Amino acid sequence: MIGGLFIYNHKGEVLISRVYRDDIGRNAVDAFRVNVIHARQQVRSPVTNIARTSFFHVKRSNIWLAAVTKQNVNAAMVFEFLYKMCDVMTAYFGKISEENIKNNFVLIYELLDEILDFGYPQNSETGALKTFITQQGIKSQHHTKEEQSQITSQVTGQIGWRREGIKYRRNELFLDVLESVNLLMSPQGQVLSAHVSGRVVMKSYLSGMPECKFGMNDKIVIDKQGKGGTADDAGKSELGGSGKQSIAIDDCTFHQCVRLSKFDSERSISFIPPDGEYELMRYRTTKDIILPFRVIPLVREVGRTKLEVKVVIKSNFKPSLLAQKIEVRIPTPLNTSGVQVICMKGKAKYKASENAIVWKIKRMAGMKESQISAEIELLPTNDKKKWARPPISMNFEVPFAPSGLKVRYLKVFEPKLNYSDHDVIKWVRYIGRSGIYETRC
Amino acid sequence: MTDSKYFTTNKKGEIFELKAELNNEKKEKRKEAVKKVIAAMTVGKDVSSLFPDVVNCMQTDNLELKKLVYLYLMNYAKSQPDMAIMAVNSFVKDCEDPNPLIRALAVRTMGCIRVDKITEYLCEPLRKCLKDEDPYVRKTAAVCVAKLHDINAQMVEDQGFLDSLRDLIADSNPMVVANAVAALSEISESHPNSNLLDLNPQNINKLLTALNECTEWGQIFILDCLSNYNPKDEREAQSICERVTPRLSHANSAVVLSAVKVLMKFLELLPKDSDYYGTLLKKLSPPLVTLLSGEPEVQYVALRNINLIVQKRPEILKQEIKVFFVKYNDPIYVKLEKLDIMIRLASQANIAQVLAELKEYATEVDVDFVRKAVRAIGRCAIKVEQSAERCVSTLLDLIQTKVNYVVQEAIVVIRDIFRKYPNKYESIIATLCENLDSLDEPDARAAMIWIVGEYAERIDNADELLESFLEGFHDESTQVQLTLLTAIVKLFLKKPSETQELVQQVLSLATQDSDNPDLRDRGYIYWRLLSTDPVTAKEVVLSEKPLISEETDLIEPTLLDELICHIGSLASVYHKPPNAFVEGSHGIHRKHLPIQHGSIDTGESPVSTGPTAALDQPQVIPSQGDLLGDLLNLDLGPPVNVPQVSSMQMGAVDLLGGGLDSLVSPKPCIFSVSQILKKVFVRVFWSQVLLRLHCFVFLCSFGVIPTTPLPIHTPLMPNQSIDISLPLSTIGPVMKMDPLNNLQVAVKNIIDVFYFSCLIPLNIFFVEDGKMERQVFLVTWKDIPNENELQYQIKECHLNADTVSGKLQNNNIFTIAKRNVEGQDMLYQSLKLTNGIWILAELRIQPGNPNYTLKIGASLFLSLQAYRPIDRSSVYKVVLEGCQT
Secondary structure, eight states, X not given: OOOEEEEEOTTOOEEEEEEOSTTSOTHHHHHHIIIIITOSSOOOOSEEEETXXXXXXXXXXXXXXXXXXXXXXXXXXXXXXXXXXXXXXXXXXXXXXXXXXXXXXXXXXXXXXXXXXXXXXXXXXXXXXTTTOOTTSOOXXXXXXXXXXXXXXXXXXXXXXXXXXXXXXXXXXXXXXXXXXXXXXXXXXXXXXXXXXXXXXXXXXXXXXXXXXXXXXXXXXXXXXXXXXXXXXHHHHXXXXXXXXXXXXXXXXXXXXXXXXXXXXXXXXXXXXXXXXXXXXXXXXXXXXXOSXXXXXXXXXXXXXXXXXXXXXXXXXXXXXXXXXXXXXXXXXXXXXXXXXXXXXSEEEEEGGGTEEEEEEEEEETTOEEEEEEEEEEOOOOOOSOOOOOOEEEEEEESSOTTOOOEEEEEEEOTTTTOOGGGSEEEEEEEEEEEEEEEOO | OOSGGGGOOXXXXXXXXXXXXXXXXXXXXXXXXXXXXXXXXXXXXXXXXXXXXXXXXXXXXXXXXXXXXXXXXXXHGGGOHHXXXXXXXXXXXXXXXXXXXXXXXXHHHHHHOOOHHHHHHHHHHHXXXXXXXXXXXXXXXXXXXXXXXXXXXXXXXXXXXXXXXXXXXXXXXXXXXXXXXXXXXXXXXXXXXXXXXXXXXXXXXXXXXXXXXXXXXXXXXXXXXHTTOOOSSHHHHHHHHHHHGGGGXXXXXXXXXXXHHHHHHHXXXXXXXXXXXXXXXXXXXXXXXXXXXXXXXXXXXXXXXXXXXXXXXXXXXXXXXXXXXXXXXXXXHHHHHHHHHHHHHOOTTTHHHHXXXXXXXXXXXXXXXXXXXXXXXXXXXXXXXXXHHHHHHHHXXXXXXXXXXXXXXXXXXXHHHHHHSTTTSXXXXXHHHHTGGGOOSHHHHHHHHHHHHHTXXXXXXXXXXXXXXXXXXXXXXXXXXXXXXXXXXXXHHHSHHHHHHHHHHHHHHHHTSOOOXXXXXXXXXXXXXXXXXXXXXXXXXXXXXXXOOSOOSOOOHHHHHHHHTTTTBHHHHHTSOGGGXXXXXXXXXXXXXXXXXXXXXOSSSOOOSSHHHHHHGGGOOOOSTTXXXXXXXXXXXXXXXXXXXXXXXGXXXXXXXXXXXXXXXXXXXXXXXXXXXXXXXXXXXXXXXXXXXXXXXXXXXXXXXXXXXXOOOSOBOTTOEEEEEEEEESOSOBOOOSSTTEEEEEEEESSXXXXXXXXXXXXXXXXXXXXXXXXXXXXXXXXXXXXXXXXXXXXXXXOOHHHHHHHHHHTXXXXXXXXXXXXXXXXXXXXXXXXXXXXEEEEEEOTTOOOEEEEEEEOXXXXXXXXXXXXHHHHHHHHHHHHTO
16 A cells, blocks of 8 residues: 655655655655656656655646555555545645645645555545544534534545535535547548547535436437337426437546446436535547537648648537637747748737747637638758647637537435425536647648 | 744754743644644654653644644654653543544554554554444554554454454444455455455455445455455356446546456456356446546556556457547657557557558657657558558658658568568668668667668679678677678578678678677687588578567466456556565465356465466475575476477587587476587577566586676567577586586576576586696696596597597697507696686597597595596596587
8 A cells, every 4th residue: 555655846855755654764755856856857657666666656736746655556546546635635725836735734744644544545525524634624622522423424424525414595506517529630631539528517505415316418318218208308408408419428437426336227327416516427428529610721831941831710510609718729840930920810929939829719609710821931950850740739618518418407305404406596507628629730 | 824934943953942842831832833843854854852842742632733743753653662652641541532533543643653562552442442333433443453463463363353353344334344354455465375354255245335335445445355356156256247337437547447357357257158248348448448538647557457458358449449549748658558559459440540640650759659659550560461561651651751760660660571571572672771871770770781681682782781881890789790790691692602702701700800709609600501511501591480470569378367467556557466566475475367167166266277377386485595405306387399499599509519409408498508618608498488587596516607687678478489698607606516517597587486407518617727737737647546536438439639639628628748658649638627626637549449548537636525526527528529520
């Protein structure tokens, strides 16, 4: 299991060092600094073995988090733990920075003591932790005996992510369907790979211990219902989803509150949600993706010292919808000496430090087209190496889900308390963003 | 208020000030002081002198302060064991506290204090806490047992804590179960044979129930534990699989990978034709793909595991090649891994896409990545025959880019393509030749030279090309020199008329002007071969070469099976068994895939199929001390057919001829050792097992040890043989062997240690300054007592005195004097061994009588007991028998 955990700043100075196991010597801290942080070459692996000691590291802005072990640990678990550690720290004090870590080091030690015992990860749900971590939390000497046992049963219990006795005057929930659409397209416009990775993020402000059931236009469910002839139309119209077309989900993963065995057998998503914001599910689709933009590049080399670039973008969605924060990044060779740009819409600039022309458009409606052309002058070089022509990348945000996912319903049942599904105010929002959206040129 | 101020204390009198603050009356002040102490501790300052003052702060009902003091204690208790005892009372008291959080905190911290005296006091509180009414305390106590076991295993057993821990598996709280499982798993790793976990169907059922309810981390512990269970039949395996599959949808990638591990293991037990088997395989693919949308570090772990899974069960991901296409801004470690998997999944169906991608990658920036991409194109050509032509033309395109390292890498893979499809793509040689000048890496130069030599008859100016390399012959690396030598000999055999001068030039460069023994040996061999029998030379040098295999870098099956049992763990990331990187007893216990139960097996450790089973059992090594004690008594594995030695590389031939075959013994690993000029060539055949050699131990009468580690860097394939030359010295440990020239060798590889022996021609131990002064010889010869003298007949030796004398001199046996007595030639000879022993001899040769009489005596200034007569005569026998040829 994890033998120790170190946090370093960008210079390699130790900010936090917590050793859990005897086999990790004091020199382990330095070994990582010398061999990884101060290494001359770029880091070639997130796992490094130095003298039979394995170091796992992740980097958050300038901060290095490293877990150390001498055993054959579960590597995936160690990384998941490091991510979780980052989440917990962010939840407590915001951005992970040197200053914040120094400001909260006692808290971090207390957290490390609680979420890792002898190198074994324990409960790491922020909601639960906040009930008994003393730093900036509720001081536990004020707890009554009942409260204490309530804390411990929550931390160790089946529903470790939610405490009892939550009350809201207004029961409300927000569902965000956040998708990032990834594309790799050949210069000829052939889709080399495309997938959507989506997340359903839920913010719940619900009283008691509500049972929720979430429904979407999952092809398997719709087909099943279609066959059985018992289409659940009531649920369909509830949240304004048209629900006509169903989508094939390649795979999905759920927050630990979701009863996985029930999903496996009935494909129904039922759960008792944590309080506040959390990620209910992640999913991935590859079929019938709506690609919001098409990029058509044209690069022509005129002699050895000039390049002509023309890029057309076409929006491909309902004209009534507006895409925002559109940015097209056209890479330029390293020996670029000057660039002249003409664009029909938005603003375009050559950024020498980034070796790219950045073209920004604030808003663009569906089924429109826009174009940029540029002349790039090159310094003559005798560098034999050809310019690698990195792909043209694009960023944007659209108000629909490129996968076609629709929320069909989210039902809330709280038998013990006095509110029904109809009393809950529900909000749904769809946001599609570009992931890695690239067109080779 | 922030904590960062604690990091900046004024340096002067810091400790003194802290001491005062720690003893302050106000609780708040004391708390501040302890925080400062901990800040100082973090940045590496020694604040151990404050121990008593900090411990004084422990008696508080403020939980926050208590936690801080405990943190300090964990760090310094070990260095101040006597002081630490002061804290015991407080701990014991806290273990009785009405607040479960404090009880748990006390027992958790106590376990972290590794001081024997404290450990004794821990037992009673721990026993109580294991039965505490509060689950939070119980789950902490469970881990504490593992801590205690790490400090004092015997005590844990004696106190019966293991039984209490086992009882916790049936606990009503899922987190207690998970921690108990984690603790038991860790403890049982150091007791591989004790059935600590006692995995029986009832317990498994409890674990599966807890699996649905506990935290993500707990699920990982339980799944990892489940993977060690061996279901008694396929029905049980299937029912466990059914209950594990829902975990594939968990958001935590470690849960997913551990579930995949369980399923991959239990798949072995399911009948392949059952519906369930097919469904399960289908279910495995999407979660694996989903892992690739995680953070890069997890992607890396996933990819390393997918690499294993693809080798074990290619059908799972064969449709998914697209997800392994590299993204422009993937970290380099993800890119390299994806590339590896792409090649493994490449097939006729997807080759066009793969090639288009690879071509794209070959224009990227990162040199390693580009090289790997180019290499990958070559591997595609070798793997998918239908694509070979397209691959070759892609490679040609890349050569046209003139990017130096791309060209060089391309030429290296084209050589391999020629080896796979001989006589098919020779038309491109002209293009390759154009790039001759730009090649500056040994690999590429050697590849190009090989191509020129191999196809010399089709290249008009082959002689010119090779000659151009010859100019800087001595500056080339050995690899290039050897290839060049062979290439020119090939050329000569193909076009003897024009290239005689060239071949002579290279032979003299190799044999006379070089001090590289490998090169000289090969040079001499060619020279002799060419001068004695050109027809045979042609047969040998231009013989048809075996085709190279399709999959070159597969992990050896038994290792692969073992790694499959370690999915998700570090072993699967390193692609090494745990004992290769874990110290001590942990992880030494090897894991195997379960085998389908026909009749045998009772649920203990299953034994894998195939050759390892045979290799596994008999080779238990007694202990490090008498490691070599029963050398040779261990006859490993079944006898194996010795691979044909005839087509061997030239380097290993005994100059005196003929001796080699006798040195080959039918062992799984065969060493033959032959000597030329103080260098021993070791030839290794591995029969069944793929090996990566770790170390290499020699033991013999002359203290021969290798001076460098064995230079084998890539694993050997079964039946692959490899020639290694190894500089030796005689400064190693000496052990008397029988016969004297016996060399015992131990080779350690990932599977085990193998022992075997072979005979070294004794003459390699004769030193060059073995010529004794005449006078000294006379005196010494006379002084040798009769009991130290021996006489032998050497039979069937048809040589005259002078030739014998010459031949022997070549082997550092020097003729001191010669006289003719009654028509017989008497040769008086001396030789000196590396260990300083002189041996004197009188050789009587009667003309016309093929039998010689040999009289041997050893010098006085050495102890003779160690050497039995037979050995001394064998010295001569070896040499003289060689003379007969």
